[in-house]
Amino acid sequence: MKNLPPEALQQVASYFHVLAEPTRLRILNFLRQEEHNVGELAQLCGYTAANISRHLSLMMQQGLVARESRGTCVYYRIADPSVYALCDLVCDSIARQFERASENRQALLSRTAA
Numbered sequence: 461m462k463n464l465p466p467e468a469l470q471q472v473a474s475y476f477h478v479l480a481e482p483t484r485l486r487i488l489n490f491l492r493q494e495e496h497n498v499g500e501l502a503q504l505c506g507y508t509a510a511n512i513s514r515h516l517s518l519m520m521q522q523g524l525v526a527r528e529s530r531g532t533c534v535y536y537r538i539a540d541p542s543v544y545a546l547c548d549l550v551c552d553s554i555a556r557q558f559e560r561a562s563e564n565r566q567a568l569l570s571r572t573a574a
Contacts, residue, residue: 495537
């Protein structure tokens with residue numbers, strides 16, 4: 461980030477903004493396993509196809525997903541697999557925070573029980 465011009469920093473912020481929505485993270489998880497069309501993703505996520513299409517459009521703008529038309533269906537797949545390295549890094553960090561918080565609660569309970 462040190463040497464990026466302001467325009468590039470804006471693009472980085474937009475990229476993270478797309479990842480800041482739980483529905484889009486769920487879509488990424490489903491696409492991690494295999495490609496899907498909008499209807500499949502809508503069913504998996506429990507949302508309308510229109511809602512999923514809107515999310516996919518934003519994800520396409522940031523280069524996270526790619527689409528391919530096959531007959532009357534459009535299938536989506538991951539265009540930038542490095543997003544999973546980023547998500548795994550953040551998720552692992554959050555998991556460690558939860559683990560430390562749980563250990564602290566257990567230690568506190570042990571002290572108050574003694």
